[in-house]
Amino acid sequence: MAEIPAAPGVVIREVGPRDGLQNARAVMPTARKLAWIAAMAEAGLAEMEVASFVPPAAMPQMADAAAVTRAVRARHPGFRAIALAPNLRGAKDAAAAGAQAIIVPVSASEAHSRANVRRTRDEQVAEVRRVVDWARGLGENRPVIEAGIATAFGCSLQGLVPERDVVDLARALAEAGADVVALADTLGYATPSHVRRLVRAVRAEIGAARLGNLHLHDTLGTALANAMAGLEEGVRGFDGALAGLGGCPFAPGSVGNVATEDLVHLLESEGVHTGIDLPRLVAAREALAQGLPGEPLQGRVAAAGLPPTYRPAATRVVPAGAKPPVLPVHGPLAGLRVIEFSHMVMGPSCGMILADLGADVIKVEPGPRGDNTRRLTGAALGFFPTFNRNKRSVCLNLKRPEGAAAARRLAAGADVVLENFRPGAMDALGFGYAALSALNPRLVYCSCKGFLPGPYEHRTALDEVVQMMGGLAYMTGPPGRPLRAGSSVNDIMGGMFGALAILAALREREATGRGGLVQSGLFETNMVLMAQHMARAAIEGEDPEPFGDPAMRKPWPVYDVFSAAEPGEQVFVGVVGEGQWRAFCDAFGLADLRDDSGLATMSQLAEARPRILPRVAQVFAALPKAELMARLEALGVPFAPIAKPSDLFSDPHLLASGGLLAVDLTGAEGAREPHAARAGLPALPVSLGGSRPALRRQPPRVGEHGREVLREAGLTDDEIADLAAGGVLAGAA
Numbered sequence: 001m002a003e004i005p006a007a008p009g010v011v012i013r014e015v016g017p018r019d020g021l022q023n024a025r026a027v028m029p030t031a032r033k034l035a036w037i038a039a040m041a042e043a044g045l046a047e048m049e050v051a052s053f054v055p056p057a058a059m060p061q062m063a064d065a066a067a068v069t070r071a072v073r074a075r076h077p078g079f080r081a082i083a084l085a086p087n088l089r090g091a092k093d094a095a096a097a098g099a100q101a102i103i104v105p106v107s108a109s110e111a112h113s114r115a116n117v118r119r120t121r122d123e124q125v126a127e128v129r130r131v132v133d134w135a136r137g138l139g140e141n142r143p144v145i146e147a148g149i150a151t152a153f154g155c156s157l158q159g160l161v162p163e164r165d166v167v168d169l170a171r172a173l174a175e176a177g178a179d180v181v182a183l184a185d186t187l188g189y190a191t192p193s194h195v196r197r198l199v200r201a202v203r204a205e206i207g208a209a210r211l212g213n214l215h216l217h218d219t220l221g222t223a224l225a226n227a228m229a230g231l232e233e234g235v236r237g238f239d240g241a242l243a244g245l246g247g248c249p250f251a252p253g254s255v256g257n258v259a260t261e262d263l264v265h266l267l268e269s270e271g272v273h274t275g276i277d278l279p280r281l282v283a284a285r286e287a288l289a290q291g292l293p294g295e296p297l298q299g300r301v302a303a304a305g306l307p308p309t310y311r312p313a314a315t316r317v318v319p320a321g322a323k324p325p326v327l328p329v330h331g332p333l334a335g336l337r338v339i340e341f342s343h344m345v346m347g348p349s350c351g352m353i354l355a356d357l358g359a360d361v362i363k364v365e366p367g368p369r370g371d372n373t374r375r376l377t378g379a380a381l382g383f384f385p386t387f388n389r390n391k392r393s394v395c396l397n398l399k400r401p402e403g404a405a406a407a408r409r410l411a412a413g414a415d416v417v418l419e420n421f422r423p424g425a426m427d428a429l430g431f432g433y434a435a436l437s438a439l440n441p442r443l444v445y446c447s448c449k450g451f452l453p454g455p456y457e458h459r460t461a462l463d464e465v466v467q468m469m470g471g472l473a474y475m476t477g478p479p480g481r482p483l484r485a486g487s488s489v490n491d492i493m494g495g496m497f498g499a500l501a502i503l504a505a506l507r508e509r510e511a512t513g514r515g516g517l518v519q520s521g522l523f524e525t526n527m528v529l530m531a532q533h534m535a536r537a538a539i540e541g542e543d544p545e546p547f548g549d550p551a552m553r554k555p556w557p558v559y560d561v562f563s564a565a566e567p568g569e570q571v572f573v574g575v576v577g578e579g580q581w582r583a584f585c586d587a588f589g590l591a592d593l594r595d596d597s598g599l600a601t602m603s604q605l606a607e608a609r610p611r612i613l614p615r616v617a618q619v620f621a622a623l624p625k626a627e628l629m630a631r632l633e634a635l636g637v638p639f640a641p642i643a644k645p646s647d648l649f650s651d652p653h654l655l656a657s658g659g660l661l662a663v664d665l666t667g668a669e670g671a672r673e674p675h676a677a678r679a680g681l682p683a684l685p686v687s688l689g690g691s692r693p694a695l696r697r698q699p700p701r702v703g704e705h706g707r708e709v710l711r712e713a714g715l716t717d718d719e720i721a722d723l724a725a726g727g728v729l730a731g732a733a
Ligand SMILES: CC(C)(COP(=O)([O-])OP(=O)([O-])OC[C@H]1O[C@@H](n2cnc3c(N)ncnc32)[C@H](O)[C@@H]1OP(=O)([O-])[O-])[C@@H](O)C(=O)NCCC(=O)NCCSC(=O)C[C@@](C)(O)CC(=O)[O-]
Pocket: 341, 343, 344, 345, 346, 347, 364, 365, 366, 367, 396, 397, 398, 399, 420, 421, 422, 423, 425, 426, 428, 429, 448, 449, 450, 459, 460, 461, 462, 463, 464, 487, 488, 489, 491, 522
């Protein structure tokens, strides 16, 4: 049996204390509200709409909004407290009480807008702009401003709400400066295909970075199916109300939200980790019932009881060999939009990690022939196909104003921009952090450079440069002959650290609503590799001898490459523990060494290497390689054949475990006579929910996705045709 680790999942926002209570018949006393909120927080809910800042006369249930918000902030510091405010006045009160995010409702239906906030839709968009302007004036610690599009899927007053109206409204709200735009099915009329279409259309209009939660009511029993459709479309935030409370008092026919406990049950059962303890969440209904005696409570899990088959995603076990449950979308980062300005290895490997994990990574290549890396030869021949899978390509000349304007549209709707050009190059193009963050404050901007800020920051750099100056070449070669490692270790690791920094900044953005600049340095990456040798140099007071020195002091009796019986066949063997040593001696007829009282400890054994190694070499030289490896494997002693790159294509472990992805190599234009059009190249070295990240897209042709990407960014077909005709956009047939 294999344990399936937590699949990275979704954030569920409880809206019961706000949306849930506003339709309740009775007013819940403040102390009862706080007890209920505490019970839900203990179940693992990390964010909640705690109150609505509206005139108490209109909604007496919310008269204690400020007191509740203040108390939640004081009692649950790790928790994200969110409030609804229909106008600037309410937003100011909410912020004064400590709300970390403020939702301003804007109805897509004109009729509902007038009934709900007594303003037209346009007037309410203007109110959002006022709220945003005021919030920006608060500086660093301002609340996140979310615009929630009510009646996005239809309205009982108006009837149909055209999807185009919702998309236009979303754009208007984004232009008004809302950090996030959420979609609400206030009446519960949505169906899964409607959810898919609208999510896709709104995301294309405002970018994934701004698309917020799905807020689903369950009038017709479709809310769970709609949540699933949203999940498959990449939505990662869902609202729910415990016991299915809620409804809009100003939308006739509006009934409760999807029950949070039913949503958690569905998602966890589908292998999507929510971080919520379902039994404890169900138990929190008790606190709700005490606060609202007599109020009908909904929810199927509570009515049916938790089924005995229920297993949270994080603890699910499946029989070995069975296909494990996986997130039914294209990777945990689905929905994240990344714009990559890159070449060579460092930037592309950073983007590839995000792309393999499901992000939509759009590589912006210079025209007309695309990234020069495509045409590198010799040792750099495979760079392009290796590091650019799962990405889309748009080929734009950023040195032309029209090209720069189009790329700015991409950056405006992105979650992440990453680049690895020469220091200052992006600033010179008008695409530095300052310029792009002014355009898109939620942007996380990652610069992959030779050096982090400091005296060397102006230098360009390559992997080889930092291996030389960073001590790695000294540690690798024979004495006096510095030798770089046989792969772009710092480029790849530097890209990886860049990706880690991006994920950290995205995590921070969840709390602050703002992006930021992160940087990764090749030299500093190399220092991570050198730390162990620096520590040893400090302990011993002298430089360690390099690995290429035959006299290097090894701490174990056997840690070497040996010849097997067949000429030219070699095997590495490492015996690194006393138990291993005894078993090794028994298996290979070295009982005299095992029983030698002078060879009792690892340090004695290490000292005795000159005596031990010839004996071991003599035994191994008589054994065929396959037999030698089989005996070492049975013993549990670490061993390895000496492989060359082409041996790895047929490695049985890689083949059987999904470790090789069939990547198209034809983008490596520097090859004179390509031997193969496709080869198994390594997948990311991680397993998520039991699955290896997959190949979703082959490395792109130059500008292959230019047209679709620019359309998604809002350019018209005529504008795109003009860019192509003017030679600014290449490859977008
Ligand atoms: C790698 C170097 C040294 C190359 O340095 P460089 O050759 O000077 O290139 P660059 O980065 O300045 O090139 C960018 C040029 O392309 C332009 N550009 C870009 N996009 C567009 C566009 N769409 N439209 C129009 N123009 C565009 C950009 O504006 C700029 O124009 P310029 O200022 O030259 O006029 C430098 O980029 C650098 O230091 N980068 C930071 C660190 C880094 O990433 N280093 C490379 C790591 S990967 C690697 O080195 C592989 C290797 C060799 O190490 C492998 C190994 O050893 O194992």
